[in-house]
Each structure stands twice: as structure tokens, then as C-alpha cells.
Amino acid sequence: MIKHALPVTREADFSAWYQAVIAEGDLAEESGVRGCMVIRPWGYGIWERIQRLLDDRIKATGHENCYFPLFIPLSYFEKEAEHVEGFAKEMAVVTHHRLVSDRKGGLVPDPEAKLEEPLVVRPTSETVIGSAFSRWVQSWRDLPVLINQWANVVRWEMRTRMFLRTSEFLWQEGHTAHATAQEAREETRKMLEVYRSFAEDCLALHVVAGEKPENERFPGAVETWSIEAMMADGKALQAGTSHFLGTNFASAQNIRFQNAEGQLELANTTSWGVSTRMIGGVIMVHGDDDGLRCPPKIAPWQVVIVPMLRDKPEDEAIVSYCRQLQADLASGSALGEPIRALLDLKPAKSTAKRWGWVKKGAPIIVEVGGRDVEGGNVSVVRRDSLYRDDGKLHAAILPRADFVGQAGSLLESIQHALYEQSTLALRSRIAPVEDWAAIQAMFGEDARNPGWADVAWSKPTGAELDSVVERLKALKLTIRNAPEGQTGHAGAACIFTGAPAVERVLIGRSY
Amino acid sequence: MIKHALPVTREADFSAWYQAVIAEGDLAEESGVRGCMVIRPWGYGIWERIQRLLDDRIKATGHENCYFPLFIPLSYFEKEAEHVEGFAKEMAVVTHHRLVSDRKGGLVPDPEAKLEEPLVVRPTSETVIGSAFSRWVQSWRDLPVLINQWANVVRWEMRTRMFLRTSEFLWQEGHTAHATAQEAREETRKMLEVYRSFAEDCLALHVVAGEKPENERFPGAVETWSIEAMMADGKALQAGTSHFLGTNFASAQNIRFQNAEGQLELANTTSWGVSTRMIGGVIMVHGDDDGLRCPPKIAPWQVVIVPMLRDKPEDEAIVSYCRQLQADLASGSALGEPIRALLDLKPAKSTAKRWGWVKKGAPIIVEVGGRDVEGGNVSVVRRDSLYRDDGKLHAAILPRADFVGQAGSLLESIQHALYEQSTLALRSRIAPVEDWAAIQAMFGEDARNPGWADVAWSKPTGAELDSVVERLKALKLTIRNAPEGQTGHAGAACIFTGAPAVERVLIGRSY
Structure with a gap:
């Protein structure tokens, strides 16, 4: 029997194994600051390689890099109701700009230096970038605007896991504005394809690109697309997303342009991002009982x-x-x-x-x-x-x-x-499943490494969708996405509603 | 007479000219967020080039990149008294991690989500990186630790000027730990030389490298060195600094190692950084009345x-x-x-x-x-x-x-x-000056573009230094640095104290 380099195997305890790869491979460590990690040289070196290779592809598709403020005034968020609703519960808020002595040898925020309007540490930058777009875009000649930024963002997380879910993480976020919805939809899909081929060519990750169901959309988006990777324990990792935002943000941020006929129109916008979470995916796909195998x-x-x-x-x-x-x-x-x-x-x-x-x-x-x-x-x-x-x-x-x-x-x-x-x-962990009982069997208590179920889906909405989400939640499942370029739903009945399927979706547990 | 491309010339209004270069050259713009700028594609493209070229040099000298948390617990700062004293007045403080409805259609920080210990948005990372070093360094074999990070930092500024002084800015900060003071001093000077040669070779900026006087040291440093560039209006711009921190931070953060003889010793540390401010320097040196001339x-x-x-x-x-x-x-x-x-x-x-x-x-x-x-x-x-x-x-x-x-x-x-x-x-704007009256004449009200004075200096300390600083302040002057590798003070008397000079220093106005 081989004595492996790590103190714990994937088989024995996948979660402990994951932490061991990170610790023993000098990838990252707890920082002592709640929810934030220190990315060590080897882990950061991998991120630098990801940045370099992905940045080349982002630039090759016509995008330019910029930098926008870390802080976003609260009022910017309040303009897009769904968006703020989606992020309000996990925002770090700056309220003071100075510290003073507490007269006990310590320091406290200076009550005299309280901000009139609190600033949010960006969880994502649609609002502040949209505000710049509203200045930049006046005429159809100014479109498309194709920009990207590499930045840190903060989403206050109660339960954190290194690379996968930390309060602060590093990412790139692309933001574009277009004259027509069709062009913006094409951009959304083009960047999804950049992510898919990047994951395949550079990270050696075979992923499934497809559209997220309505309930999993980015707050404020009309469509959200993702690439989903299969971890060694059969769970899914959403490794990149691309959103068609329609005119929702343009309307909230007033991004309007004069078209060739002289009429004022709202722009259509997109956003798309991948983060240091990808490194977590690389570990859980390519790692073995001796540590990471780095592509x-x-x-x-x-x-x-x-x-x-x-x-x-x-x-x-x-x-x-x-x-x-x-x-x-x-x-x-x-x-x-x-x-x-x-x-x-x-x-x-x-x-x-x-x-x-x-x-x-x-x-x-x-x-x-x-x-x-x-x-x-x-x-x-x-x-x-x-x-x-x-x-x-x-x-x-x-x-x-x-x-x-x-x-x-x-x-x-x-x-x-x-x-x-x-x-x-x-491929070996995706199975077609024909009815709900089979789902229950596949993801039962004793199931080890069940992978994902591939099911027929009628795309219900409203209360009907809510009820599906609840049924899945009881088994800790979610709909991952509806793979693009699919065929094979014709004639099938949705396993939830019994109605004729309009597509097939993948269902699984996830990180 | 030439009709130039900018609406204002350097001669007519240098400060308005500077803003015009930035606006008309699409380098950056006000973001609408207090004190923060948007760096536009052309400005950010210049920063990317700076990053790429400087990063190569930082790596070629044996440093590795890492990433440390944006947030620093207040208690980390309190450990080094001078350091916190130097930064407390300009710190952005995160006090809450959630927003809730104010029941008037808006949002407010949730009183239920108040942090037990406020978090400071990093103004610089000596404390949080020192805390990691204390985990990483156990034995002399772990030394030196040579790391760098590219990051955003925040120093709350009341009066801001794009690239030169903004509340948020981008920079790199190198942090190293060494077994001996001598090695740390050598590192401090080595990185100063990296900055000097980078400014010369890449930015086409001839700069003066030298040591800052005691009153201009980084809070907590034993020695601070800088490169100073001459702007077209004769003012100085500190374009990079390198600090020998002695054992001050090691002592505060408990960075100790067992030496080859088995005894426990404090490490000696350094830190060094350059920022997006360099772009301001490039503008004010190479810009002309038609805009920027980008090297x-x-x-x-x-x-x-x-x-x-x-x-x-x-x-x-x-x-x-x-x-x-x-x-x-x-x-x-x-x-x-x-x-x-x-x-x-x-x-x-x-x-x-x-x-x-x-x-x-x-x-x-x-x-x-x-x-x-x-x-x-x-x-x-x-x-x-x-x-x-x-x-x-x-x-x-x-x-x-x-x-x-x-x-x-x-x-x-x-x-x-x-x-x-x-x-x-x-060269043409640095003049040797022999006495205080000549300084007053050189920097009098009518003086245009006076440049810098090169004076003999006895290196006073304490109250004597304070009084020099006050005299200079009345003329809006500061000591920039004592150029390295200098000769020529022998036999001269300090123009402030009359005591025998130990070196010569440069005096000027600055950004």
C-alpha cells in the first residue's frame, strides 16, 4: 500500500483533504482576519498565471482594462432594487474615516469623522461602472463599451472555505454596454465561451456551459449563464458566470444614447466574471492524495x-x-x-x-x-x-x-x-434520470459521489418554480444549468411538472 | 504662434494644465465617489505596463508575490505606536457587515450586524504581513522572507488630486524579513536602486535617490529612502520609498527566529513601495502643452x-x-x-x-x-x-x-x-545655496519655478530639527532627501545650525 504525502485521503474525508492540499501545498492560509485568507506565493503564482492567460483572451476579444473605486455610495445600490436586495445581507460598510484614542490606550472610530453617506466595499461593480458608462455613452458612436477590471471584492460570508468562499476574493469583472439587446446577448455568450475554452485549454477542466435557471440568476440580470465543473466528490462548482442584464442597470444608472436616427435609447449591458474560486476547482479536480497536480x-x-x-x-x-x-x-x-x-x-x-x-x-x-x-x-x-x-x-x-x-x-x-x-x-458522473423517485434514490443518504442528474425540464416559473426549488433544497440539490447546444428533450416530460420539457437541466450538489 | 491641443498651457496655470492632460488624454476621471478616481483604459494601460516591467525586476531580485487581506483588525495597528499614530487620522473604518431597510425606502447599516472589532481598510500592510511573517519564520533557515504584493490601499485624504493624492490608490508593497540588520539595510538600498533604475530606464525619469530626513520617515521606520523626481514646475515628487524598519515591527508582531546557535532573535524587516502616483510624475515631467508624451x-x-x-x-x-x-x-x-x-x-x-x-x-x-x-x-x-x-x-x-x-x-x-x-x-533646476537668506530669495513670492536648493546639513535632531522644519514650512519647503553617493559637504557649515555639515540635502516644494 502506498503511503501518500498528505495526512488524509479524499476517500476518508474530502473536506479535510481539501484543507490539507491547501496547507501542505503552501497555497493559502487563514489570515487571522475573519473570513479573509492569505494567498501564499505558490497559490498566488497560480493566480498570476490565470490572470495572464485569461487577460490575453479578454483583450483579444476587444476589451480594455480599467480601474473603478473600491467604495460605492449606498445610494448607487438603492437604484436597482433586485440588485441591492441580493447583496445587502453581505456588505461590508465603511462608516468612519478616522480613528481617535479611547483614552484607555486603544483606538475607536472617531464620532466626529462619521461619513454622511456610508460607503459599501464593492461586492461587484455594476452600479459604479454603470455610473461611469452613463458619462461615457452619449451617441451610438460611443458603443459598444467593452471594459474589464481585475480587482478585489468583498461579500461578507458567515461560513468560509479557502478559495471557494471567502469574505474578500480576487476576480475579474467585465462590463459592457451595447446598442441592441441582440448584440449584448451575443457578448454574454461570447464571454461564456471565452471562459469555457479557457477552463478547458488552460485549467485542463472539462466544464459544462449553460444557462442558469431563473431562481439562480444574478440579482438584476435577465439571463445568467455559467460554466460548471465536476469536483472529485461529485459536487458542482460554478466556475464562471456571464450575465445579460438587458436594460435593467442602464435604466437604473441612466445609460442612454442617441441612435443613428437621433432618438434616445437605453443601452443593453452585460457583466461576467471569474475569481480565485477557480483555484479551488483546480484543486478539487486535479488534486490527489499526494496534493495538487497543477496543470x-x-x-x-x-x-x-x-x-x-x-x-x-x-x-x-x-x-x-x-x-x-x-x-x-x-x-x-x-x-x-x-x-x-x-x-x-x-x-x-x-x-x-x-x-x-x-x-x-x-x-x-x-x-x-x-x-x-x-x-x-x-x-x-x-x-x-x-x-x-x-x-x-x-x-x-x-x-x-x-x-x-x-x-x-x-x-x-x-x-x-x-x-x-x-x-x-x-462524463462518467452525469446520468440521465427519468423521474423524481430516481432522483431521491440517486441522492439518498447512502449515496457516495452521486454526480449530477440530467433531467427533462419544462422551465416552470413563479410558485411552480418555487416548489421545485424547495423539493430540491430538501435533498441539498440545485439546478446547475441547462447545457448549451443540447438536444434530446423532445417528447420528454418534465420530471417535476409532468409538462412537456423545453430543455434538459443538470441537477447536483454544489460548493 | 502654435495653437496647442490643450485649452491651457503649463505656463498659464500648471495645476489646470495637469487636470487638462488627464481629462483630454482620457487617463482618469472623478468617479463621483469622494476622493476616488476612475482610471480609464489609457491610464490603466500605462499602469499595466509599469506593473509588468517593475514586477519583472522585483521577481528578478528574488521576491515572490502574495496577497494579504484588505481588512486589518484595529488591534494589529495598536501594537506599533508610531505607526498607528501616523495613519489613524486617515483610515477608512468598516464597522458593519450588513445593511437593512430604514423603512423609508432606503438602507442603513444594520445595528444587529455591528462588528465587535472594527476593521481598517489597509493604508499599508506592515502589520498584517508582519503577523503572517511571525507564523512563517521560526528558524534562520526560513530567512530571508522576500515578498511583494500588488494591491489597492486607502488613506482618507481631504484634498485630493488625481494620481498624486487619492483616497484609494494602487501600488505594490514589498515586505521582507532578514536575520541581520545589515542584510535588511542592504535590501532597503537594493530596492531603492531597483526603483531608481526602473524610473530611469522605463519611465525616462532622472530621479535623485537618497535618504529622507528623520522628520520625513515612514511611521515606525528606522531609515526611509526615496527617489525624488523634478516636476516641470520645479516641485519635487516623491516617486518611491524604501524603508529599513529595524526590529520595530518584528518586535510589535513577534517575528522571531532561532539562529544557528539556537538562540531566539528578532528579525529585521524592510518595506518599499511605488504607486499610481508615478503616473502623475510621468505627466508632470514629460507632458507638454499638447498633452502627455508617453515614454x-x-x-x-x-x-x-x-x-x-x-x-x-x-x-x-x-x-x-x-x-x-x-x-x-x-x-x-x-x-x-x-x-x-x-x-x-x-x-x-x-x-x-x-x-x-x-x-x-x-x-x-x-x-x-x-x-x-x-x-x-x-x-x-x-x-x-x-x-x-x-x-x-x-x-x-x-x-x-x-x-x-x-x-x-x-x-x-x-x-x-x-x-x-x-x-x-x-540638473538645471538644482542650485547649491550657501545661506538661509539665499533660500529666502530663491523661494520668495515672485520666484517662478525655483527648483531645489542643495545645501550643507549637520543632521540636527530633536528640538533643533523641529525648528528647521518650522522655518522651512513657513516657505512651504521640505527637505527632500540627502542624495546617496554624495561628496562635497566637507568643510561646509550647515545653513541652519552653522555646525559642521555631515552631508548635503535637497530642499524644495513638493506634491
Whole structure:
């Protein structure tokens, strides 16, 4: 039996395992500030890679980055009733702008410095960006406005879980304004597709893109679309959303333009975002009982070289051999970029370093000892296939030049393998379900890793929808989305209403 | 006489001119949220370039990026008395985490959701990062800790000015911990040098690096060093600071380590930062009466191609000619990177577009009309030398291939020319001054653009320093810094105390 690097397995306790990957992989930690985390260098390095790759795609589709204020006056929120209703319960509110001594050695907010109007720390920026759009948009010539911002946002959460749900998190939020509803709908779908293909190409996550049901819409949206990823425990993670906002926000924020005929019209707007939550998804899809397996495209370091030093004179030759190896690797390329190779010279034992990098999920770990130097070899561990059939660590001894020549394609093959595994895991855990009794059986108390049910849906609204939501809630289920590009509902009856189905939806538990 | 693109000149009203560059160059605008600005795409694009180039240098010196919480519990601040004293008067304080209806149609902070301990929106992160360091540092093997974060910070300002002083601003803050004071001092100076060379190489700003006097130190620092830039009106702008914090924060935050001999020691820490304020400096050094002149290294677009379209069938040939030009430019390189070339196809008149890009400061503007296409030419405007001797716009007609071949060196020559001008402006405006009467004359009421005085300084402390600060304050002056690597104080007497000088300092007005 293999003794894995983490103290707990997925099988034994998925939630404890998730925390262990984060702690042992130095991804993040509790900050001591309620609900906020510290993102450590390895975790933040992954986020920087996500930012770089996604930002390129956001810019390639014509969007420009801006920056809008962290603070939003309360009055901005009050203009869009559904929106404020959706966020009021989780807003951090700034009420004072100065501290004074409490005369007991401490400090308190200065009553003299109370703000006339409280400021909300942005939970999302539709209102403050809409207010800028109302200044920027006068004529049809000013449209479309296509902007994005990378920012921190705050939603006060009572129960937090690192990366998945924290009071402060990092994200990008795109906001656009268009002359017509059709163009705004196209933008909504275009950015959904950017997210889907980004998740697939860069995060190696096979996701399902589709429309959220009415009850799961973003507060104030006309349509909300999402990408949903399948976690290793069968739960869903909403990993990105794209909203068609119609004229709701334009009307609240007064975004009007003169059309080519000289008439005043309301603009149609969209918004879309992904966040550091994606890192939680990467962990719960690609992690194993030895820690994270980081897809090469988003790995801060793709190849980590660990010299096996023994505080002896030979060490010098080993380090110099490793430096050359690092330089050779860095001059090669993988997945369209130069290979990111690190030489780990920290003062620690090489075995501890190796397992440290296994837990962090570096795609390739190379060890070099005195014998390797003599023989012109390297010892290569591939993080996505760590063990041999006999349960021993799979370290392949390769001539250095061969390894350097293969490193790019090796990384590409790891990226590909992770994606294939994610595809298989998703496909094998979605099952068509024909009636409510089968749902109850599928998600019963004893069910382990039930995955998602694929059911026929008549798209009820109002009280009928409420009742469906209640029935699902009793089983801790939600409708994830109605996959785009689907067929196959024809002739089927909705498993909730019995009415003719208009589409199929996926149902599952979620984070 | 030249009719310039801005409605106001530097000479007529420098402050109004500064606002005009920002407004007309689409760099930023008032947000409607007190003290906070909206950074528009062109301004934010400059910040992204600054981030990319500086981040490379911060990483090349061994630092890793992390992310720490936006909110800092009040108790963290109270631990370092000088530090909290320095910031208490300008802190935004979060006191509630929920809003409720006020029963009059509005919302108010929910009294039931009052925080037990108020949270401060970070004005700087020494305290919260120090708290993480105290967890991370146990042994000498854990040192040095070298980290950086890119973040937004808030310092409540009563009088704000875009980029220079806003309640919220963007910056990077580096924080390091070391085993010895000497190593921490070296780090402080190393990062000062990173800032100096970055300002010189990337921003084309000749700056003076040196140590701030005691009264200008960062709250809680043992030494504060800065780079000071000379604005076109002769005022100084502190464009970056690097602090040696000694064991002050380590002691407050309990950052201790076991040294190689097994004894417990306090770490020595540093912090250093630059912010969006740098963009204000770039404007006030490189701007002219036609707007910004953006140094090519930080210009989001280095070459902007403006097709002269006339809504006629020939337009198609012009656009296709321009697309080829854009592609040819993008395959060339300048200043070590691919050339960033934009084809501006927005629906507007080409003259309006040309002047728009002049005001934004695009380094090279290329216009292409039907006649250029026929002749295989382009019309090239170099932003740093906009006019001919006769006052007309200097547009050079060049064969397309020649321009493509020269574009890289042209951009390099613009970068170089801006730097040379900044060097000259700095050098010509610093004057050695031998006594207080000369200072009074230099900075008298009628003085225009007085620059800085270079004076002998005995480094007084306590009440003696206070009195110097008061005398300077009456003339709205401050000591900027004591330039590093200086000689020339030997034998001189301090112009304030008459005591033998130990160094020379620069005195001036500042932003």
C-alpha cells in the first residue's frame, strides 16, 4: 500500500483533504482576519498565471482594462432594487474615516469623522461602472463599451472555505454596454465561451456551459449563464458566470444614447466574471492524495530541479550541472511559452524538497545527485503518474540531453492527460434520470459521489418554480444549468411538472 | 504662434494644465465617489505596463508575490505606536457587515450586524504581513522572507488630486524579513536602486535617490529612502520609498527566529513601495502643452495608425494597407519587446483621432490616406517633436518599408530623448545655496519655478530639527532627501545650525 504525502485521503474525508492540499501545498492560509485568507506565493503564482492567460483572451476579444473605486455610495445600490436586495445581507460598510484614542490606550472610530453617506466595499461593480458608462455613452458612436477590471471584492460570508468562499476574493469583472439587446446577448455568450475554452485549454477542466435557471440568476440580470465543473466528490462548482442584464442597470444608472436616427435609447449591458474560486476547482479536480497536480499551463514553475547536496565538495559540481540544466530548459518551450524551470537551492533536505514539490503539484520534478552528474543523467518524476505499479515512486533515469529535448512535449502530455481525466470524470458522473423517485434514490443518504442528474425540464416559473426549488433544497440539490447546444428533450416530460420539457437541466450538489 | 491641443498651457496655470492632460488624454476621471478616481483604459494601460516591467525586476531580485487581506483588525495597528499614530487620522473604518431597510425606502447599516472589532481598510500592510511573517519564520533557515504584493490601499485624504493624492490608490508593497540588520539595510538600498533604475530606464525619469530626513520617515521606520523626481514646475515628487524598519515591527508582531546557535532573535524587516502616483510624475515631467508624451516603454500602444477614411470605396484599400502595416510593425521589436501597434478604426474623423492620440501621448502616430497607399508611403508624426520650426505639425512622409525598418530605433530614440530632457531639467533646476537668506530669495513670492536648493546639513535632531522644519514650512519647503553617493559637504557649515555639515540635502516644494 502506498503511503501518500498528505495526512488524509479524499476517500476518508474530502473536506479535510481539501484543507490539507491547501496547507501542505503552501497555497493559502487563514489570515487571522475573519473570513479573509492569505494567498501564499505558490497559490498566488497560480493566480498570476490565470490572470495572464485569461487577460490575453479578454483583450483579444476587444476589451480594455480599467480601474473603478473600491467604495460605492449606498445610494448607487438603492437604484436597482433586485440588485441591492441580493447583496445587502453581505456588505461590508465603511462608516468612519478616522480613528481617535479611547483614552484607555486603544483606538475607536472617531464620532466626529462619521461619513454622511456610508460607503459599501464593492461586492461587484455594476452600479459604479454603470455610473461611469452613463458619462461615457452619449451617441451610438460611443458603443459598444467593452471594459474589464481585475480587482478585489468583498461579500461578507458567515461560513468560509479557502478559495471557494471567502469574505474578500480576487476576480475579474467585465462590463459592457451595447446598442441592441441582440448584440449584448451575443457578448454574454461570447464571454461564456471565452471562459469555457479557457477552463478547458488552460485549467485542463472539462466544464459544462449553460444557462442558469431563473431562481439562480444574478440579482438584476435577465439571463445568467455559467460554466460548471465536476469536483472529485461529485459536487458542482460554478466556475464562471456571464450575465445579460438587458436594460435593467442602464435604466437604473441612466445609460442612454442617441441612435443613428437621433432618438434616445437605453443601452443593453452585460457583466461576467471569474475569481480565485477557480483555484479551488483546480484543486478539487486535479488534486490527489499526494496534493495538487497543477496543470503545466498555470504552474508557476513547470520543472523544478532539486539538487541532492550533502555538504561536500562535490556539491559544487552538482549545482553547476543543475544551473546548466535550468538554462537549457528555459531556452526550450512548452505550450507556446518558454519553459519555466526553477532550481531549488533552499537550505533543506532534498527528500523534503521533493515531497514539498509533489504536494505543490509541480508538473515535473528533476533530482540530480553526484552519480547523475557523473553519468550525464537526471532523475525525472512526472507528477501526474507518481507511482509505479509496485507502489514505488516512479523516477525515470534519463540522459540529460534526452530529457531537455523531451521536456516540452512531456509538459504538453501532462496538460493533455489532466484534461482527459477531467473529461472522463465529468462524463462518467452525469446520468440521465427519468423521474423524481430516481432522483431521491440517486441522492439518498447512502449515496457516495452521486454526480449530477440530467433531467427533462419544462422551465416552470413563479410558485411552480418555487416548489421545485424547495423539493430540491430538501435533498441539498440545485439546478446547475441547462447545457448549451443540447438536444434530446423532445417528447420528454418534465420530471417535476409532468409538462412537456423545453430543455434538459443538470441537477447536483454544489460548493 | 502654435495653437496647442490643450485649452491651457503649463505656463498659464500648471495645476489646470495637469487636470487638462488627464481629462483630454482620457487617463482618469472623478468617479463621483469622494476622493476616488476612475482610471480609464489609457491610464490603466500605462499602469499595466509599469506593473509588468517593475514586477519583472522585483521577481528578478528574488521576491515572490502574495496577497494579504484588505481588512486589518484595529488591534494589529495598536501594537506599533508610531505607526498607528501616523495613519489613524486617515483610515477608512468598516464597522458593519450588513445593511437593512430604514423603512423609508432606503438602507442603513444594520445595528444587529455591528462588528465587535472594527476593521481598517489597509493604508499599508506592515502589520498584517508582519503577523503572517511571525507564523512563517521560526528558524534562520526560513530567512530571508522576500515578498511583494500588488494591491489597492486607502488613506482618507481631504484634498485630493488625481494620481498624486487619492483616497484609494494602487501600488505594490514589498515586505521582507532578514536575520541581520545589515542584510535588511542592504535590501532597503537594493530596492531603492531597483526603483531608481526602473524610473530611469522605463519611465525616462532622472530621479535623485537618497535618504529622507528623520522628520520625513515612514511611521515606525528606522531609515526611509526615496527617489525624488523634478516636476516641470520645479516641485519635487516623491516617486518611491524604501524603508529599513529595524526590529520595530518584528518586535510589535513577534517575528522571531532561532539562529544557528539556537538562540531566539528578532528579525529585521524592510518595506518599499511605488504607486499610481508615478503616473502623475510621468505627466508632470514629460507632458507638454499638447498633452502627455508617453515614454515608449510604458506606452500601451507605441505606434497608432490612423487611416484617413472618407466613406468611399477606396477606404477598403486604405484599411487593408494599414492592416499590413500593423502586422509588419508587430513583427518588429523595440526596446526588447515586440512593437505594440494599434490600428484605430473607431468611427470618428481622422483629424480628431490624430489629436486624440497626440493628447494621449502615443509615441508615434502614422496617418495613411489614399495618396499614401498609391505612393507606398506613410505620414509619420513623432510625439516628442510635434512641430516644425515654422510652427506647423511635423509630419514626415516616408516610404512604408523605410518606416517599418526604422520604427524600432525611432521608438528607442524617443525613449532616449525623453530621458535626456528629464536629466537636463533636473540638473538645471538644482542650485547649491550657501545661506538661509539665499533660500529666502530663491523661494520668495515672485520666484517662478525655483527648483531645489542643495545645501550643507549637520543632521540636527530633536528640538533643533523641529525648528528647521518650522522655518522651512513657513516657505512651504521640505527637505527632500540627502542624495546617496554624495561628496562635497566637507568643510561646509550647515545653513541652519552653522555646525559642521555631515552631508548635503535637497530642499524644495513638493506634491
